[in-house]
Amino acid sequence: MAFGRFLQPWSHCLWRLKISEPGCAGARYHVQRVFLTQLTSHHESKHISDGVLGRVKPLERYKWPCTVFSLPSTRAFSQGPSNNTSSKSKPPPEIKLKTRLLVTFITGGSILAAWFYLRSEREQKQQLQRVEQLKKVAIGQGGFNLVDHTGVSRTKKDFFGHWVLMYFGFTHCPDICPDELEKMSSVVGILDKDKALPQVQPIFVTVDPERDGIEAMATYVKDFHPRLIGLTGSPEQVKEAGKAYRIYYSAGPKDADNDYIVDHTVMIYLLNPDGLFLDYYNRSKTDEQIADSVKKHMQTYVKLFT
Template identity: 60%
Template sequence: MWPLRAPGPWRLALAHLRWGARRYSGPPGGPGLRTRLLVTGLFGTGLAVAWLSARAEKEQRQQRRRMEALRSAAVGQGDFHLVDHTGRPRCKADFAGQWVLLYFGFTHCPDICPEELEKLAGVVRRLDAEPGLPRVQPLFVTVDPERDDVAAVGRYVREFHPRLLGLTGTPEQVSQAGRAYRVYYSAGPRDEDQDYIVDHSIIIYLLNPDGIFTDYYGRSKTEEQITASVRRHMARFRSMLS
């Protein structure tokens, strides 16, 4: 024998409407026009309600599965304790309730970091131009604390966006932040002028207002693609903390 299953919203709506159609079938000889229109309207409304309910339930299930997958990835779950380019101590909790675009790099980077930060700043400007969207906080975290002190980071971030916040700290603090986001970085050999390049991950991270890592964008993603992705995440966002 087949196991019994609870009827879904579609079956419930159809059963209810069929019962209503029988109840309001009218006098012998067939239903009147008004009754038929009423039943047809109820039937269409019931189907629409059932469809919307089923879609909402599906989206909620998908959102829960995505959040569970992001949590299991263990990216961005740890805290960090750094200093911003104004000298103010910062931790992850300072950005709760905000959408955040985060990039790890270094101020002596010859080309890749400037390109990625220009792209990040362009995304923020595009989103700012759309009325009704929440503001995004852009963050830059150095992976070269030896050279990137507060003053150096401050000069650097001003080149890209007025809201771009630069973060630095001790080597141990920067290492902690890098581990939290699984960022790889390694200083290369020094030349005769003691200059060096830092090899590092090239990723822009998106954090939602709950502080949860929500998406990431590699170097191949365009400004337009990132903007569209952030916009979609904003539209679908439902806080998991409330």
């Protein structure tokens, strides 16, 4: 008789269990044969089948169906790995927070870098187009052929390579022109304090050539900045210069003393070293505001001609 395991579930009966045939060794262990040997003098056995207590002879050998009587699935009765439980699929490993943050940072950084690169490329292209347009505008813009307060002929090319502040007025102006020239001189003085900045050349162009000759201009400019240059010329030359910079001026009626006032545009112009008009400042701008604007233009200046 094959060996099995002994247990005494209740009373004085001793049970021996044997694993059922291979076909039934699956998800659960079933009793194939139960042999009862009473420790007393009786030679009959009791067997439990489907919950009913029956009687079998001690040495009867027969096979019961696997579903007759089952034991709890426990490792105490197994001699190998149990196959009664279906393998549970392991949940997918969770991605750590640091890993997700790193992936997000790398992805976002790549997108941001690509955006900055495309933006830089677009800005460079626009800058090149702007430079080409400015070159076309700068050539011949604001050209003039005048004479300075020392009698030397001056053209626009003479001031290439210099930052220029230019004002159109006349020496007999009672208040506005002196005030604007004083303000322009103050701007130049403010900029001169910053040694890292290039010098600015102030220029005063008359719109009253009949009265503002070389001598009159020489006397007048002495009252302002020492670098101030006064320009005059014939009525035709002054007219061409005013037209180039879109300056309006018109002489008023003469009084008994043959004196008159010239109505004109009140504006200070800024020219870069290429001779290109960059900005203008009306009477509402202070000297500090104009100086700050000129500094910004100097910082963003791109040379057009080599």
